Structures are given as structure tokens and as C-alpha cells.
Amino acid sequence: MPENADGNIQVKAGRHREADLYKALHGAGAADGRTLEQLRQAALGVYDATELPVWRRSGFWTTNLQTLDLDALDVRHHEPGEQPAVVTRTIPERARAGRIVQQDGSVVHIELQSSLAEQGVILCSLQDAAEQHQQLFAEHYSKRLTIDRNKLEAANAAFWSGGVFLYVPPGVVVEDPFEVVYAICEQGVAQYGRTLVIGDRASDFRVHEYDLAENFEGQSLHAGAFEMYLHDGARARLAQIQDWGSGEVYDCSTRVVALARDAYCHWLPALLGGHLVRQHLELAVTEPGGDMAFRGLFFTEARELLDVFAVDLHETGPSGGDVHWRGAATGQSRASFEGLIQIDPGAQKTHTYLQIHSMMLSPKARVDAIPSVLVSADDVSASHGGTVGELDETAIFYMQSRGLDRPSAVRVIIEGFFEPLLTELADEHLAGLVREKIAGKLAAAREDIETYAASR
């Protein structure tokens, strides 16, 4: 992005590069040989020159971040110490490789199994990594993340503090998950979270990210940037449990996973709550032999708004992709999902499939799903499918006739709807947590679901 190098980008107030919004980032990272300080400066220029975004997907949805009172928020810092209550309360106790917790603007807790540290695994704040692991940092930081697509992306690049850095050395295999936690505990917080994960050659590991907030009144912001690089033959399973609670939490984040030769990633974000959530999620095969399973689930409720742009990007072939998302909505919530398969000219022998299934559980809830395919190679297969469903009354009666009351029957159907993805998580702790959260949302929307059923 040379035109932004000096920060003099021309962006009129209130206007944004909408055309870029539903486009793959496509490796257009900002780093370009610049130092962290230079990048922060450039991003600050963009930040100052832009307004909060309003994104229109004409005919479908509008994602308006201008209701966020950004001036009223600040980055708050804490000394390392106790983990926030929402963290210990939510995350299942289990064996873990390590855990790093960022509360508001600071990393407050880091732990790493000593045997892993001995093998060269690094888990530290990104701030520390920038100083202590300069080469790894310079080689990867912002390699595929931009700083100029909107004000909040720029804000993250300019102001991030704390942050998470995970490095798994060549050939190291870790069974238990690394837990990466971002927690917001009160209103008025701007959290600029930034994660960099590097899986070196033939490493094999799991990352579980938790995005959690207390149920407070008022606004807070998480503007996140996540990048994960899997080198040749590396394998990772990445799951993200996001539940920002009932407060007015805005989340505007970009996440990129890039696969080198023969690398594999299974990625499953579970987006389970947030006042207004915009996620750009991009899984890119950048070298031959990369293979990915890109899963995702979401559940919106009350007046939440979710806007997901998921990209299945194949820069080279042969490569494999498989995108499978499921979502449900209750209340007056809106969920918008755009899934893009993009196959570049060089990506011959790519095979990929995208499916999105959704369920609308109340009369005012709305789920839009737009699958799209952009293919520039001829020897490939790429297709998409999906369903939009409502509760199946015959199935409900069937279960009732076996003794389940109606709310239980509804819960069973919804759990069943998400089950293919929960099974794939291959992790009973996580699956249990997701089930529990979904059950809670269904219980909260019980009346709503009833009225809807009666009206049909």
C-alpha cells in the first residue's frame, strides 16, 4: 500500500472504500518492510482522516458503526494479576498448553507449560515479542493485514497494546490447546487486541480464542486484528468462542490465516453474541498442497447485529477447501453472512465447497446469506449450497409425543442443527460450552419462539 506509507491517504469524511469491503485482503499486508513505529504512524494518519464506517450491502443490509461513541472510550491498562471473573467463570477447566489473558488494554496473565517453553514454544504479549523476538516479529507482523480499510482497522494498527504472540517451533506437537483470551470487564473501554500466531514447519497445535465480556451497561469496543501463519506442513486447529455478553459491545475485527505448502487448518469461529459484530475472516492457501476446513457458527439474539465476511482464498493449487457455516437468529437480531470462494489464476486443481445453513427463530429475526464464487482458473471445482430453515413443527410434535415439552424439543432441534459442527470441534469442553450458551439463548427467547410458531 505505497500510497498510504506516509499516512496521506485521501478519504473523504463519511465515505469509505465500500468496494473493498467484501473483497479478499489477498495478502495485501501493510508491513512492506516498515518498522512497527512507521506502521503505527501510517495507521494514525488513516485514523485521523476517516470517520467511523457505514457499510451498505445494497438490497441486503447496512452495518453502521457510527452509533459508537468512540471519543467516550479509552484504552485502560491493568497490572498483571488476577484473571477477570468472566474468564474463570466461562472457560472450562481442562488441561491446557498455556493461557494468555488480555483484560481491556493489558495482558494480565500468562502461563505456559514449562516443557513447552523448553522446546522453544513462545507465548508472550505481542509488545514483548516486538522487542524480544524481533526477527520472528519482523518476518510476520502485518504481513497479510492492512491498516487502511477503515477507521477501526487503522485504530488497531495505531494504538494496539498488550497483544498476543504465540510461536510453535518446527516439528513441535502440542495436544492441549493454547488459550488466548480477550476480556472486556466494563463499559467505556476500547480494546485494540492484536494476535500473531506462527506455526513453524511441521508443527501441530490447537488454539482456542475466547472473546468475553461482563454484562455491563453502556458501550465498549473490541477492534481486533488476528494473523496466523502456518509454515510448510504445519497443522493447526483454531477455535474461537466469542460472547461479548449483553452489554453494548462493538466488535470490528479482521482475522487472517495463511497456509504455506501442505499446511492444514481447521478453523471454527463460534460467534455467540455482541451488540454489533463485524468480522472479516480469511483463510488463504498461499502455496501448493494447502488444505483447510473452514467452519463457523453464529447465534444472534435480541437486537444484535452480526456481519460476517468469510473468505476461502486459493492463491495456488493444488489445494483443498471446505467451508461450512451454520447460524440461527432470535429476537430482532440480524445476521448477515457473505461467503466468498476465490480461486486465483495460478490455483489449478483446487477443489472447494461452501455451504451456509441458517435458521430464523422469530418473526423479526433475519438472516441473510450470500455465497459467491470468483474463479480465475479452469481446472478447478468450486460450488456452493445452503438452506434457510424454520423450526420443523412435525419434528417438534414427534418429540413432544415422546414426552419432551415444547421448549426442550426446540432446543433439541437447534442443537441438532449445530451438531455437525460441534462434532467436528472434536472437543467436548468446547462443544459443551457452545451447547450451554445456545440453550441459554433459546431459554431467553422462549416466548418469542412460541409466538412465532403460533403465527405460522
Added chain:
Amino acid sequence: MADLEIRNLHVRTEDHEILRGVDLNIDRNEVHALMGPNGSGKSTLANTLLGHPDYEITEGSISFKGQDITEAEPHERAKAGLFLAFQYPVAIPGVSVANFLRMAINAKREEPIRVKEFGQELQSAIDLLDVDRTFTSRHLNDGFSGGEKKRAEILQMAMLKPDVAILDETDSGLDIDALRTVAEGVSKLQAEQGMGALIITHYQRILHYIQPQFVHIMLNGRIVLEGGVELVERLEREGYDEIRRQYGSEVTAGANSSGESSA
């Protein structure tokens, strides 16, 4: 008073009246067969007994074990001990047979069933119905063949141990071996706990394995003829045309009593 008592039941959907005054008594330990041409209202009766929301009861009543259940929620009827093996069982994607059974059993109990006890009961039901062990880890009715669906219905019946079971064409689509297994399942529950059964069928074959004491013939939303097994033979011989001629829609009220022999 019979365990299941259906009095002058009139049922309609939004568009039209389907049941037009059905009377039927079923006691525990009794086997009843309900026969009748396609569209005569057999499944409507079965679904109405379990409280299907599509069917509105405009007149009459249903009582079960002394309780009026005409207005009861479907799950309450199930908990009271009624069971329906569906003519067209519904697929429940993402829910395994075993998990579903556990939920259904627990719905009837105060304390959840112990893992071990559940395992034992499931195993004996599996043995009884001669299904594969992997059957119970498959998603309920999802991608099941016709025969597998019917077996899954009976497996549920065996686990839930109802007082009165309604089997809506459970025999259709079953080969003779499967039919025998299903019949054995029903007989066992009868012998063990005196279950009553209402067997809805078009065919004589199942009735060779499960001898009904009472046979009811439904035509146009009414039971027009009642008797013992000899009725089944008559039906095989004459078909519905003869019965239709005698008790068809032009015949009104009196038709019901002319076939009186049981109930």
C-alpha cells in the same frame, strides 16, 4: 371405565371435518386392530390422541386412565403413558437415537436415569428388536430406510414402556422377518406389563403375529363396523367395496351401532 376412552370424537382441520363421531375404548392387555381405506381418518385419530396441533377437536372427549386429556399437551399425554409409532416417522438431524431415547426417558422421570441402567435397557431393547449396535449412534431417522424407521419406532416403544401404544401402519414396508421382530416386541411388552395396543393396518399379515381381540373398521371418519378377527377375514374376502356399500357415507348415525360387538 376403560383406560383409553374416546367419546364421540369430532375432529377437523382448517379446511374440513375428518373424524365425525368416533367412539372407542381400549384397555390395557387388549389388542385392537383399526382398519379402513386410505384417507378414512385412521392417522388423524392416532395423531389426535397424541394432541397434534393441526387437528381441532370440535366435539367429544378423550380420557386416559381416568383423566380427561382432550386438551392436554402432547408431552403430557406421552408422560401419562400413551405412545404413537408414527406412520411416517420424522428425521431429527444431529440427534442420535441413544441420546434421544435418554432425553425421552428422562422426561418421564424425576431423577435422570443412571448411565448403567440406561445402557442395560438399551441393550435389551436392541437384542429384542434385532438391530445393529451402531444403529443407536446414528441420527434419529436421518437417512434411515423405511424398515429402519419402523424399527426405531418400536425400539422407542420398548424403551418408553407405554400403557397404551398406537401403531400406525408399523407393518407397512417391513419384510416378514422384521415384521416378526416387531410383533415380538409388542407381545413382550404386553406380557411383561400388560400394554394395550391399537394396531392400525391395511394387512392381515401382522395380525397373524399379534392376535387382536377387537377389530374396528373405519370409513369416512367413523367406525362403521366392529367385531373380532373374523372381520379381518371378511375384509380380505370382500374388500372395502362391500362394506362401503353397506355402511358408506349415505348411511348415517345408525351405522355405528349395527356393528357393535366390542367396546
